[in-house]
Amino acid sequence: MGSWELAVGVLTKAVEAGVGEFVVCGGARNAVLLEVLAKMEAAGKVRVWSHFEERSAGFFALGRTMETARPCAVVVTSGTAVAELLPAAVEAFYQAKPLVLITADRPAEARGSGAPQAVEQVGIFTEYASCDLDSWEGKAPLHLNVELGEEFEIGGEDFAELAVGDFSVDYGKPNVAGLARWLREPSMRGLVVMVGELDVSEQEEVYHFCEDLAVPVVAEGTSGLRELLQHLAVVDADVVLKENPPSKVLRLGGVPSGRFWRDLEELPKVDVFSVCRNGLRGLAREAIVLPGTLDRILAALGEMEEQGDRQELLDGAEARGQRIEEMLESQPDSEAGWMRTLSVYASIGSSVYLGNSLPIREWNAYAQWERQVPVVRANRGANGIDGQISSWLGASADEENAWGIFGDLTALYDLAGLKMLAQVKCEGRVMAVINNGGGKIFSKVPRLEGMSDAAKSWMAAETPVDFASVAKAFGLDHLRVTRADEFDGVEDGGRAVLLEVVPG
Ligand SMILES: Cc1ncc(C[n+]2csc(CCOP(=O)(O)OP(=O)(O)O)c2C)c(N)n1
Incomplete structure (x- = not known):
């Protein structure tokens, strides 16, 4: 198959899998991919962004996935241009974002030869990207490596019939029985909820869940709920929680940035339960984790009974908040x-x-x-x-x-x-x-x-x-x-x- 047909094939499959946006960086080897994208863009099917620096381009594409909740691809030439995408791939992996890396490669016979711009591209992103579009679930990056010759003849396609595929990530039906049991288990020193980064679509369920439980909460700015949950906020949480560790910590969303989350490594008696998209517990120590999106998981849990502030962590919160206000004013x-x-x-x-x-x-x-x-x-x-x-x-x-x-x-x-x-x-x-x-x-x-x-x-x-x-x-x-x-x-x-x- 010629380079043109190969390029049309891979880009068509990507678009059909839901990739509607591409960030392109120039090079001779990937020129054919850019030419196909120009036709797709002219047909009004895709949005194309143009960059020159592959590391930045990868992160820009990652940013697009944050905004659109859909896959965005970055398209680069062969050689070190591919290696520049590793940081964005790593970041997208831990964020469980559908970043797609489309890399032009030299034909297989150039591998291991030391010929110009022939580097080992196959599998270069290791576990940070899957390499099979057919089995890709969109929960982590995807790497499509395309072997191309430099010569190509532009075909007559107009892509009028090309349809951008639907995209959604399927986390399956959440099994919330374990979480429900864990939440009901009685404890001496009560429960604290730590809320990290959330998708906007997750915010409402998390808000009502915290309100219903009425337990002390540590909500990061990136949760989008920090201000709404102020009345449950453990002010100066890193100090207060270290002095009075609760019996249980429930983490919702991204890994919290505060010191207390790290302190949990040394507090094995605190039971930790994480609910997050990437399904990683976010601590080196033992902890339970339930992968999935919070809107679905919390909705499946149903209404929660109030548990309240067992350790009275919120009692001094107003006074502590006042001291911070005074410091900021002075x-x-x-x-x-x-x-x-x-x-x-x-x-x-x-x-x-x-x-x-x-x-x-x-x-x-x-x-x-x-x-x-x-x-x-x-x-x-x-x-x-x-x-x-x-x-x-x-x-x-x-x-x-x-x-x-x-x-x-x-x-x-x-x-x-x-x-x-x-x-x-x-x-x-x-x-x-x-x-x-x-x-x-x-x-x-x-x-x-x-x-x-x-x-x-x-x-x-x-x-x-x-x-x-x-x-x-x-x-x-x-x-x-x-x-x-x-x-x-x-x-x-x-x-x-x-x-x-x-x-x-
Ligand atoms: C790629 C990378 N290299 C190094 C680090 C380690 N690191 C964390 S914060 C930081 C300094 C950041 O400095 P600045 O942007 O000036 O922010 P400030 O700490 O002053 O807020 C470094 C080098 C990192 N997180 N990522």
């Missing part, structure tokens, strides 16, 4: 204070993306509580600082007033991702960079305090960068702020704004 220019200010503005936008650990933790602790922020996205599958700008732009591509908040190193890591600004909505878009001079999170980890100055400086990786020049280079407006009382929002001039925040 230190408005601190990183915490700035997070409060940014959250007030960002919460009016369409969505918020949190780029790395420190903004995520600071948002959880210090963001405003008045207004629900239902769409708070993050890449928490493998917790990398790579590809963050790209995932943000992919996920919010069609949104106005989309906010993203990134650490300075995290932003620098993915500057190539800014290429996509030309293809996404930029009205009211704000990319806030917390410029605290490098990896600040490490100075907040107590166990690293005893390290040498040299090692500490390598950890911090201080990298002074002129963000005004970065903004100029990529066509963003730039605003640098240091004092919260002088900040009254970002003017929407139709271009995205790089808001550089330098905390005091």
